[in-house]
Amino acid sequence: MSPRPPAVTGLRTEAAITRTTLSWRSLGFDPLIDHYRVHGEPGEHAGLDPRPDNLVGKTVYPRFLHQGLDPLGETWTYAVVAVSDAGEVGRPSAATRGRSAPSVVGTGIPVATIGSFDGRTLEHRFAPADYARIPTAHPDAVVEYVQGRDTPGQGWPYLLPGPGDAWAGRRAYTARWHLELPAAPAADHDLALWLVDTTRLGGTLEVSVNGTPLQAVRLAVGATRGSREGDATLPGSTLVRAYHELAVPAGRLRAGRNTVELVLADGGWVAWDAVGLFARR
Amino acid sequence: MPDRPPRLTRRRLLQAGGVGATVIALGVSAPAPATADPIGRDELFGLGVASGAPRHDQMVLWTRLAPEPLAEDGHGGMPLRPVPVRWEVATDRGFRDVVRRGHALAQPELAHSVHPRVEGLQPGTEYFYRFRVGRGTSPVGRFRTLPAPGETPASFAVGLVSCQAWYHGHFTAYRHLVAEDELDLVVFAGDYVYEYGITAANLWREGAEVGPAHAVEVETLEQYRLRYGLFKSDPHLQALHARVPAVVTWDDHEVQNNYVGRSSAYGLGDDLFAHRVAVAYRAFYENLPLDVDALPEGPAGDVTTGFDVGRLARFSVLDTRQFRDPVPADREEQHAPGRTMLGREQEQWVTDRLVGSPATWNVLAGGVVLTAVTEDRTDQWDGYPAARQRLLDAMGRSRNAVMLTGDIHRHVAAELRADFTRPAAGNVGVELICTSVASDGDGAPTDAYTPDWTQHEHVKLYDGRRGYVHVRFTPSEMRSTFVVVPWVRADDTAPRQVAARFVTPAGHPRLERV
Incomplete structure (x- = not known):
């Protein structure tokens, strides 16, 4: 069996109008990562427990655009987990907060x-x-x-x-x-x-x-x-x-x-x- | 190219399960299970069986356990643990005379696919194979091993197909191809799957419905696996794979439209896009009867392969997507002498195979059209004229070169000029370009693109309907039959029609319509 994917590290956010760009360090190709799951909840929280009901999206890339946010700006707390080719789910990243930029x-x-x-x-x-x-x-x-x-x-x-x-x-x-x-x-x-x-x-x-x-x-x-x-x-x-x-x-x-x-x-x-x-x- | 050292992931997978040496994982081989697996049932084989990587004494067998091929996590309804699979090869359909049997381990890492290579077979011999898990038994597949080295068989028949956009229509062409009297091999020339989201706007296959999980562009491994599960659920495709061995190359849609090497055409950085290439290449391996050499390492894969049909024909399967130079910025770059389609290593490999071949017919299979058409078709070899000239030169130094391609969703038959800028230079071979199996829906004999092709004297056929090409090689001639079906959207009942037949005499690289 492939090893369980390691925890995602280096999670950071970048603000833009109506969206927050999340990026993190790639876990490479061994084990092959099926996808990353981005979990998030509105507001500022000390931590975040990844659950199906707070799944924001999936991506194969070590980058994710959280789009469609309020033009006034929105703050979210995020955590990212990796899923391997064998379906193994890694430990979540540290929770990170991001606020989208306000638009006119x-x-x-x-x-x-x-x-x-x-x-x-x-x-x-x-x-x-x-x-x-x-x-x-x-x-x-x-x-x-x-x-x-x-x-x-x-x-x-x-x-x-x-x-x-x-x-x-x-x-x-x-x-x-x-x-x-x-x-x-x-x-x-x-x-x-x-x-x-x-x-x-x-x-x-x-x-x-x-x-x-x-x-x-x-x-x-x-x-x-x-x-x-x-x-x-x-x-x-x-x-x-x-x-x-x-x-x-x-x-x-x-x-x-x-x-x-x-x-x-x-x-x-x-x-x-x-x-x-x-x-x- | 073959004979590279095993790579990191492959080595780790080979060592999985605590069984030493080069057995296990990959489903290549495995120790005998102590007891039958309790999940065994016939429904495990929802994606059928296949054979491929043909040799005179070997064959790769394939299946992917998937009781629920459309499970959205891409694991086909399988538990996330390894499952032992038994395989048998017999000389009769009833499996009274089993000549080879073994075990492979279906692992969740590879979506529970197995690719055992069966060795020690007799050349030129028909065999039957099946898989077993617990009490479940797969459908029976058949194959014929290639003739012995040095022998010249009386004939060898190939089906050429490409571009199977499942959502655009029924795979009626496969129903007819499976029924051909003589068929030894099928060549898939690219676009085995498509990455596009399937919505009401492009779901033209009447009677078919798909859920919202299929409505988005494919990006993750679970989505690529699901996409193969959808396309491979087609019964006519499964019947084709069960009837004859397959050799496969990819074009762009196995990853993303018009990608080049590690670069997306849609503004995504190469470092990011590599992750998508890696999962797309993995899913390609998992779902096709490929040898272990084709198991990719991250975003690097190798689908090139070569084999001889005795002394009758030599096949070289090309990768015309992964090693090519970028789309040219202007005409000067387009015509730069150092520009490459195949990459230096592959170009040398295929040149050596052509020039040193003892075979009567030297057949190449690639993902994009070689023939000169228009300057702006830069995704085809038209975008790489210097590289095309080098390949044409190598073809001219071989005997009876034949190029098999697809991509354009049209049947085209063309003579390959020694130099397309000097028509009087004569021919070095012919190109058979296969229309799509389903992509673009019903199609029509002619369309807006017809004049681009038929303006050239070297183009001998253009037909925009769906279908396949049946190619029969003998020591004295190659007979190519361009089959079409009048419709694919409504249902799979359309009749078989012949758009054109050509004979190419050995030693005379031309297309004679018969």
């Missing part, structure tokens, strides 16, 4: 949004897989969305294509979001850009506000599946969600019409979860 989606006051911040593209036009119609609907490679006039299902394609997308003519697509503010804001705002997935090409999303560049967002490599699958919250989903939240200085916004411009300058498409402008509390 949870902490801010929504001023205007396109879509729901829910890990899904489904409310957007052509979702979840009809991407081939986007170049036809937007032959000039420009999406114009007017807040209050348009809706996500009618006016906001679920993908913004980029120069890496042969099917979309290898062009840098532009999305322009027009929104009205009743008065010039006195305080800084935040722009939340949540993505359900990107491509293996990664890319650069250039963001400007009212004609002035705000930031060039570097896009990490994604799973290249968000063009065909619309729900990153399904168990086992391999979509790679990304959260970009940019501070917008008060002076960059004005009373009346404002325009946020998003240009996918290089790389492949981004799949939108939601876009929102938030005031700070």
